[in-house]
Amino acid sequence: MPSLLRRVKSKIFIFAHRRTLTLLDGEYGSVFKGRSLDFDELRAYVPGDEVRDIDWKATARHGSPLVKRYVAVRRHAVLLLVDTGRNMAAQALSGETKKDIAVHAAGVLGYLASRHGDDVGLLHGNSVDSKYLPPRSGEEYLERLLREVDASALLDSPASGIAEQLDYVLRYLKGRFLVVVVADEFLPDAGTENLMRRLRRRHEVLWLTVRDAELAAEAGSRMQDSTDVATGQGIPWPLSVDATVRAAYASAMLERERRRRGLFNRLGIAEEQTTGSENVLTAVFSLLEKHRSGTFNARTSAKGGTRAG
Incomplete structure (x- = not known):
């Protein structure tokens, strides 16, 4: 089976030149500034x-x-906290599966950590269960972590529920981590918000959101219903191209995004969004920069595009 990490590194070197990698290394190193x-x-x-x-x-x-x-301190512990529920088997905004984007994002972040000599671990799961692989060093181990993510987010898996993984960290993991969350796009409820707040008090926390595909098909697209993988609910094609329905859908998504941004700002957690694997490097750079500068105000439009890094 082809190496997932090799595929990630190939994409890094295709989309990033030496200056970009230097900037990424610098931003990653700044995460631990004052704690080294x-x-x-x-x-x-x-x-x-x-x-x-x-x-x-x-x-x-x-x-x-x-x-x-x-x-x-020559070695830090980085925890990749990755959503591998059924939601991540769905299509992202780019047309790829969210799982493929999550593997790429985890690979980029894990590779940066490895370049700095840090240990990388993985906590992944769904609304029912979590699995933990403790931080270790080396690219062979990172490859194992990426394969674990790739094999776990399936259409027949339980639905996503990141609160389960947040609770696992708070209950069972000792020490201080750089926790990098790679998760489905969702609006946290009060219970999940409380877990996020507690996590932020104990650890350095970065949050990367994989954007949803548009549920409402665009007018002129092929006649096909859209389905939410998490719930099984869908929008019939004739209804999805109705102008009134599309306007209501767009308004609801804008409001949800406004509330999401407000929540992350309120918690002091740097969050960025990625729409596809070609966007991951830019999103990671922006995420690290936000964390370093402590500016969590939205630099992106409500549609989730990132500025160039």
Whole structure:
């Protein structure tokens, strides 16, 4: 079977030149800015040491100035939290399956982490169950994670329910992670919002949304009903091309998007949307940039297009 990671890397090098990769590396590295040092020991102050490194309590006990020494943390833990419910077997806005886009997005983010020497793990599942593969290093392990995602999001799987995976992290996983969520487009309810808030307090959280296909077919398209994979409900083709129905549908989608953006802004979670695999690099760059700068206001239109990175 062809390597999924090799396919991801091929797309990266097709759509990104060296400067783009350098920028992506820089934005990824900035996620851990201010969290890359661990306390090592105390030692005597010498001229040239930073005054802010003086441990005043230890100095008072010892009688002479002592400074804290730190060592760099050379490896961080990145958790790819991927929706593999039935919703992800549906078609995305680009015409690809959402699962294929999720594999590509997870591959890009995992590859960036591997380039920085970080461990990468996976938590995936649906509304019924979750499966956890702990963070480890190496591209062979990353390939295993991508295959796990690829094999799990099926049309006969239970529906998506990201709250199940958020709850799993909060209940069972110890330590601090960079949690990168790759999920279906949805509007969180109050319970899910509370889980997202708690997750944000404990971990660095980035959120990448895979955009839905349009349920309402455009006028002039071939005569085919649209179906929501998650619920089995559909819109008959004659109804979907009705101007009044289409206007109501567009208005509802705009309102839902406004509420989604407001929720992520309120929680302080950087979120970006991707419409297809060709858009993933741009979306990832924008997502990392938003997280670094702390600006979560929408830079995109309500239709979800991303600005060029």
